[in-house]
Amino acid sequence: MAAPKIILYTNRNCPWAHRAHIALKELGLEYEEVIIDLDKPREPWYLQINPRGLVPALSYNGNIITESGIVAQFLADAHPSHLLPQSSPAENALYRARVAFFVDAFFSKVVPHFFASIRSATEEERDAAAEELAKAVVKEIEPLLEDGKGPFFGGSDRLTLAEVQSGSFLLRILSFSKPEHGLVSAKLPALLEQAPKFKRWAEATVQQESVNFIYNEKAVADRMRAKFAPKKP
Structure with a gap:
């Protein structure tokens, strides 16, 4: 072919x-x-x-x-691969549904707090956004991750479609809390200690070459600041 x-x-x-x-x-x-x-x-x-x-x-x-x-x-x-099984038999369809639910939960419950942080005008607002992000991770994402197996979704030892869909945002969530960026509260890493499975999953994901090979942290942070951060009077 x-x-x-x-x-x-x-x-x-x-x-x-x-x-x-x-x-x-x-x-x-x-x-x-x-x-x-x-x-x-x-x-x-x-x-x-x-x-x-x-x-x-x-x-x-x-x-x-x-x-x-x-x-x-x-x-x-x-291109069927380790990312996602074909839709049949039924157990494959069930797994695909779980991946889709996980991705939806991440983007509907967690990512909005990430954007709220970037749009924050004050340190207090950024801290509050980080707290809400961590709460959403604990409630919505932590229970959906496996423990004691591979670090990726479903206990996989290779990336799945769940990481393909979320990896670029995990990079930004984890890196934007650095003081030089000031886009996400510096308190976020400590807050995420409440969700050890999420922390393991996120850190393993962003370390993969396929996830980080195009990522220019400073350029991305500068663009996000220019696009979303409130303009000073």
Whole structure:
């Protein structure tokens, strides 16, 4: 079977586009990378590819797929691997449902507090956002992680689609609490000690080459600050 012709329209500073890079790297797929400047109005040619103007967009043998979660899911489905089993038999479908629930819980219950932290105008607001983030992790994510097996979702010793979908945000959550960034409360690492399974999972995930190989921490932090942080009067 011939290798697919893949073009990834992306911006490496975008956490959503980052998901596609993780999937492609983990699957060992070759691709052409086209960088989209997110600081300028989209060029007409790109709006023909993705009328929403967002990244990522994926051209797969000429077929266009957009929206980061759909792109990652498509790649995992099109190239069965350790990331995700095929949809049948029923136990595979059940596992896939659990992955989908886990990813939904992470993005609906945890990530909003991360963005609240970035948008905070004061240290007190950032501390409060970190406390709420940690509470959400303890309540929503910690019970869904295995203990005493591999560090990844379901006790896997290799990345799964759960890490593909969440890894770019884990990088930012864990690194933005450094004093030089000031985007997330410096108290967050201590707060996350309440969730040892999450801490193990997150730290193992961000150490994977497929997760961190495009990550320029300073450039990403600077962009997030410019985009989201409140402007001083």
